[in-house]
Amino acid sequence: MIDIHKLKAFIAVVEESNISHAAVRLNMQQPPLTRIIKGLEEDLNAELLVRLPRGVEVTEAGKALYQEALTILAHAQAIPKRVQNISQGLEGQINIGFTNSVGLHSFLPALLRNFREAFPRVSIHLEEDGSSSLIDSIINEKNDIIFLRKPAPKGLGLTSLHVLDEPLIVALPNNHPLVEHEEVIQLLDLEPYDFVLYRRLAGQDLFDNILASCYQAGFSPKIVQEAPRLTSSLNLIAAGIGLSIVPEAIRDFWNKQIVYKPLKADTACIAPIYAVYKEHIGNVRLEHVLDLLSSHIH
Incomplete structure (x- = not known):
């Protein structure tokens, strides 16, 4: 497995076409950088750079590694932001179920439209089914929230929120x-x-x-x-x-x-129409839906 720091070092050398210049860019000494490049070549059993009197030249194998390294680093740099977005409910998926008659009411498309506008990077999965199947889907955590024409049965650990009559x-x-x-x-x-x-x-x-x-x-x-x-x-x-x-x-x-x-x-x-859901610690996307839903409840 290639260390990401080695890939950063290799990218610097390729882009500078000179190990000394790359060492300055990386704020390190030249000998350790030279060892890193040699170590990469040994790990991959391939010549990555051709040493010239004044710098280096990238081999065909080195060019392939350079492109892959750029992709890996770009992905690695995006990970913290994606993890943060997921934790804040700004990405991911929200699963919403509803009965046929609820789906005909204008409040549901209005809620979905408002959610998409507020959280465009969260995908919405919709499921239309009978009330019994939808309640099972909440219990089994297949859906995050469902909309029914009556409250959920008591004793199932579900919360029922009256939306409208x-x-x-x-x-x-x-x-x-x-x-x-x-x-x-x-x-x-x-x-x-x-x-x-x-x-x-x-x-x-x-x-x-x-x-x-x-x-x-x-x-x-x-x-x-x-x-x-x-x-x-x-x-x-x-x-x-x-x-x-x-x-x-x-x-x-x-x-x-x-x-x-x-x-x-x-x-x-x-x-009546009720929103039914299971209380989840950390289900931030559900909290966003409930916040938007409150604006539809008078």
């Missing part, structure tokens, strides 16, 4: 009888009608939230179709198969053949 609204086929209803629809008024819902396996938190709102209003929804994704349920609604209760942000993604109306009930119809 998103209103739930009703999505109706444009030929539905309730389209002509007054602007705000009472949740109980939906009882007679067929429902299309986002499949529970894929969106457990939102599914359970909607059912809980209906139960609290005094009825159990008649579900005639479940969709694999929240956005795909809109196709079924537009086809007239049924109505649905959706987060307010969904209205920005589809308005053809669908009419959206606000909901009202004795208990507020909302779909």
Whole structure:
């Protein structure tokens, strides 16, 4: 293994084309520098320099070593700064997970955009999945932070931070009888009608939230179709198969053949969003995300 100090000495000799001048540049005596060069040649079993009456000339092997030495030194000089950046959370990777319905809310892309602007050298890995899988990913430290529609279960050592409450609204086929209803629809008024819902396996938190709102209003929804994704349920609604209760942000993604109306009930119809994470000593990138997230919490 070649000592980095020997490489620095060799670079000086090559660039000065003279051992005496290189010794002055390195603030050392000529004999020790000469021994270093000879030692390099012995280590590599190659002639690196040709001694001339007034200086030295680099051999082909010496030129190859010179280029490699420059690369090694540049990398070595960059190590302290990179280590410092990592320790300060200015480089590395942050892993963020979210459910499908959370990913449709504008707060998430705004958070990601602000993070990229503040920490451009930190890469962001995103993962969309169901809430159970995402919670496992936090426990197993695959993700640093996840966004769900309900707090994490207690007893798992996870922190749940309430980010916002998103209103739930009703999505109706444009030929539905309730389209002509007054602007705000009472949740109980939906009882007679067929429902299309986002499949529970894929969106457990939102599914359970909607059912809980209906139960609290005094009825159990008649579900005639479940969709694999929240956005795909809109196709079924537009086809007239049924109505649905959706987060307010969904209205920005589809308005053809669908009419959206606000909901009202004795208990507020909302779909909250929570940030869930595990407390980590030294996870500075997570701390940066949480600092930015605080600006979205009112």
